[in-house]
Amino acid sequence: MPAVIVLGTQWGDEGKGKATDQLGQDTDVVVKFNGGNNAGHTVVVNGEKYALHLLPAGILSEGVTPVIGNGVVVDLEVLFYELEEMSARGIDCTKLKISSNAHIIPSYNRIIDRSTEKSLGARQIGTTGRGIGPTYADKMNRIGLRIQDLFDPSILSQKVQSALVTKNQLLEAMGVEAIDPQTVVDELLSYAERVRPMVVDASLIVNEALDRGETVLFEGGQATMLDIDHGTYPFVTSSNPTAGGALTGTGVGPTRIDAVVGVAKAYTTRVGEGPFPTELDNEVGEALRHKGGEFGVTTGRPRRTGWFDSVVVRYSTRINGLTDICLTKLDVLTGYETIPVCVAYEVDGVRMEEMPMDQTGFHHATPIYEELPGWSEDITTARRFEDLPANAQAYILRLEELSKCRISIIGVGPGREETIVRFPLLGQ
Ligand code: IMP
Ligand code: MG
Secondary structure: OOEEEEEEOOOOOOOHHHHHHHHHOOOOEEEEOOEOOOOOEEEEEOOEEEEEOOOOHHHHOOOOEEEEOOOEEEOHHHHHHHHHHHHHOOOOOOOOEEEOOOEEOOHHHHHHHHHHHHHHHHHOOOOOOOOHHHHHHHHHHOOOOEHHHHHOHHHHHHHHHHHHHHHHHHHHHOOOOOOOHHHHHHHHHOOHHHHHHHEEOHHHHHHHHHHOOOOEEEEOOOOHHHOOOOOOOOOOOOOOOOHHHHHHOOOOOHHHOOEEEEEEEOOEEEOOOOOOOOEOOOHHHHHHHHHOOOEOOOOOOEOEEEOEEHHHHHHHHHHHOOOEEEEEOHHHHOOOOEEEEEEEEEEOOEEEOOOOOOHHHHHHOEEEEEEEEOOOOOOOOOOOHHHOOHHHHHHHHHHHHHHOOOEEEEEOOOEOOOEEEOOOOOOO
16 A cells, blocks of 8 residues: 555544554655645654644654655744654654645735634634645745745746736735835745755655655644635635645645555544534533643644534545545543433434535535444553454444544554554554
């Protein structure tokens, strides 16, 4: 199984870092295909906690080549901050590769991200304020800056100047001070020589690794329900975290992919605004938030919490063509007498098994729950499916049936080893 896509099936923070890292021990290349430093992965290795925002999770596994694909947007200040932090903790970062086609997040897009949010008022998205949306908009608008532009100062300068013509008008209209193009150019050029040794044709590197029979992991940031095309638009991120994005975001063709692993939390969380049918906006949700440590890695924001929504995960199975599900944080559900699971929605009096096709329908969706019996035994030491209490096994089997995809990996704690491999993904 040489080419495996790992992505989120819900609204992010499913524990992809752990899943990727888990697989990472058997992989040669980990390539990140979308998003930027809006993502936050927490990985615990030997009791040490690492919070990654921009760097691929593979950076923590020895012998792995981490790659930032063309579909990623790169904040250079954050990149070097993270690299220095990792190096200071003894992590070898010298193998990191960056696509020459990846787009750069210029500092002005952080300002625009935040000002745009303010101007949206009640319709705000709740972005991470990292300039992600404006940078992808610039890419589509063909006024973006790419990593390769750092090596042609006159082109870079022209691009920054022309981008700032309209952006400065926008900023002025929003009462924000105009930005000096030269300051931006100088700031970006100050990174050029440090970036140069990392820059590659990432599509070539990844395809050649596959040609040699190496194992490549495609690591998705954010998640299916935050996808710009298939998520809860406009309450989404500005990239494609779904399986298609793994291809366009790296320059690898669909026929090369062997497995698509969807990571699903045993319940549901969401940060930022937007509809969330199974949300528990009450003390039950508050307790779940504390039990699960549901606070953002990137922004520190408390996450909204709710029960497992199988309509969402079933939809993810379809959109991504999932071959396997990695179910995370099952241990957080220990101690409930019964656990509600959403099996379908009721939308304006009608039962719906599938995602409503329009936004209004999804906003009106109320969950139809099935109550599954809970368990009280500690499950963190379980290493085989059979080690789990009968009710926990039944919970997984029911989720599997509802999600229309087999559940291959089960997370029972935050540590690398606190994992049950029910069906091996890479034939280990
Ligand atoms: P943006 O990606 O900063 O533009 O934010 C758009 C929406 O996606 C907001 O609701 C964010 O909270 C959400 N979002 C972005 N990145 C992540 C992530 O890694 N996990 C969870 N939600 C995210
Ligand atoms: Mg996160």
